[in-house]
Amino acid sequence: MARRRAVSAQEVVHDPLGARLKAYEGRPAAVAGAGKDPVNAPMIRHWCEAMGDTNPAYSGPDAIAPPTMLQAWTMGGLSGHEGRTGAYDDLLSLLDASGCTAVVATDCEQEYLRPLRPGDRVTFDSVIESVSGRKTTKLGTGYFVTTRTDLRVDGDLVGTHRFRILKYAPARRILPAPRPRPVVGRDNAGFWQGVAERRLLIQRCTDCGTLRHPWLPGCNACGCLDWDTVESSGEGTVYSYVVMHHPPFPAFDPPYAVGLVELAEGVRMVSNVIGVPYDKVRIGLPVRVEFRTYEDAEGTLVLPVFRVVEGHGESHGEGEA
The missing domain is CATH 3.10.129.10 (Hotdog Thioesterase)
Structure with missing residues (x-):
């Protein structure tokens, strides 16, 4: 001790x-x-x-x-x-x-x-x-x-x-706070470069073909260190979700829904679910990726979010952070 x-x-x-x-x-x-x-x-x-x-x-x-x-x-x-x-x-x-x-x-x-x-x-x-x-x-x-x-x-x-x-x-803030920046390292730089280009890239093992997200230095199925990427269609469904109420965090406006989205390709990723009020998000809702651009004192930031497909849920209100 x-x-x-x-x-x-x-x-x-x-x-x-x-x-x-x-x-x-x-x-x-x-x-x-x-x-x-x-x-x-x-x-x-x-x-x-x-x-x-x-x-x-x-x-x-x-x-x-x-x-x-x-x-x-x-x-x-x-x-x-x-x-x-x-x-x-x-x-x-x-x-x-x-x-x-x-x-x-x-x-x-x-x-x-x-x-x-x-x-x-x-x-x-x-x-x-x-x-x-x-x-x-x-x-x-x-x-x-x-x-x-x-x-x-x-x-x-x-x-x-x-x-x-x-x-x-x-801290008491007078000006809107900038969006938090993702931590970009050598293992995930390719993903964020794709996002900056409005492309949702998924890692693929070149040995066994397993797709994976989040990005990793090696395959979690066979251990191979070699990989390439495939571009996702951006379509998926809400696999699970939470509604964030507390604690309040600068640049976000709770309550808002954060979803675990299962992409059509089979991998899952976490992001905001938008396009419906937070209390109308449900497991199984079809969603499609949308790239949002945020401008603040720290520069330009592009983030992927998932909008509920039109005709599903109640479409009034964004329900986002």
Whole structure:
């Protein structure tokens, strides 16, 4: 577990709240927690169906769990975990009382030491690993809080999960905020170049022909690293959706519908569903891609959204962010 760090006199003077928060570093957030369920095939199947992951390693008598499911085996649901200490809740309550009432997850890091298999019973310990000093961001001023969870099976460490949030006091904005820019890297640059050209490109493995989205450096079916692209027709159906009400986020106007759209080619992607009010979006609605251009102080941004096909649903109102 992390060691608690001493708080300097300078920190107390310049950031008294931050000094109080630093005292939580190293405190356990959960001790001897246990997963509500053992690793099991139904949850693995549901995960793979939702993610569109057809890797054969995740099914059959010798199946393993997808590594990215690591956190799923520790979730406590609405009832929580018996091993929860209360320190994490106390820290968040202190931030709430200071005006840092908004929260956004910023990133997570996972380390996998061995595969998890059906029947494994996961136990875990969590610690408040770090609390940053006061930070001013575009969202507002607040503090980054990082927890680390160590997962074990039969006492042996099998993985580590770090989860970081920003608890902040929302900034007051006079001018409309720019749309958030997508994170573009070497693995997905081709997709966003296609979007800029008003083309919806899907990766295709040149070995087995499997289509995939989001873009990945290698095929999740056969492992081949070579790929090309096919251009999607842009037609699809709403596979699932959520309606975003809270938290409010600059450049968006809740409530609005965010859909998981299954394209005609078989892959799925996430974007806004527009063309009908948010409360009229339904699973199975036919949609078609539409490229929207946003102009702001940061430049031109093109994003793909999905408009409900005319004649389906109630077409009055955009129902979009």
